[in-house]
Amino acid sequence: MNTAISSLGTSTSAASRVAQLGFAALLGIFIVGFAGFSQMDVVHNAAHDYRHSMAFPCH
């Protein structure tokens, strides 16, 4: 799967690759979790219509 054409970032070791991908996925989860699930009122109010539209559990 680590052929030059079919992967992003070719000259990286497999372990480092997995670590970087894991970090990217965690960053994404953190962003979605903060905007969609944070119980802070300010975040809730700002993202209110978004949360409803995405069918996130909201208030």
Add this chain to the structure above:
Amino acid sequence: MTVFRNVVFVAALAGLLAGLVMAAMQTYSTVPLILKAETFENGGGHDHAAPGAEAAEPHSHGDATPAHEHSEEAWAPADGFERFGYTVLANIVTAIGFALVLVAVSEMFGGIASWRQGIFWGFAGFAVFTLAPGLGLPPELPAMPAADLGDRQIWWTATVIATAVGLGLIAFRSGVVWSLVGVALIVAPHIVGAPQPVSHDSPIPADLHRQYVVAATVTNLIFWVVLGGVAGAIRSRVARSAGSLRDSFA
């Protein structure tokens, strides 16, 4: 950090585009229905403070809306352009978040090779983040009765994880046993069942809610198809240039 940088690059572009598309769709589909539903919030049998008293308070809801369970002082965007602006911002930011997850996970399984494959990854994202949790917790309008927020967030999260792992087992593990485990994982949250309110009596007319479920589900479907398709298209270009410029790219 070549891999990380490339993933962020692909995810940022795909997320920006899909987030803008999603915000545009919401403006004409879900948001008008949310605003309509807020006019019913006075009679709602849900976690609200004394209705009516704070009607003049600039709050995230319509004018005649009582407060939520949270404190009155919390900042909220003013109705109109400001509120719209924050919805757009939330769409773009979270679209980039979803794109990071989609691109990173797909890279672990060989990467999205084309825009067409990206659309199928998008369908998977839709199944995981909209369809599966939406079966137990349909898209909900303001003023609708609902179970405890924390319980719903836990069920939602567990359902997303179980569905994602289940689909992954079916797609990337050979052997019928793994596929059966995958199906079982996808079904399990619905056997457990989503937290439900004590009573489903709602001030929201059933037809308004039905329209809303369709609008939210279809806009999410388009969002995921755009996100996956654009990520696949950009990713195949990045991978090509990374292949030809391998050394300078590192």
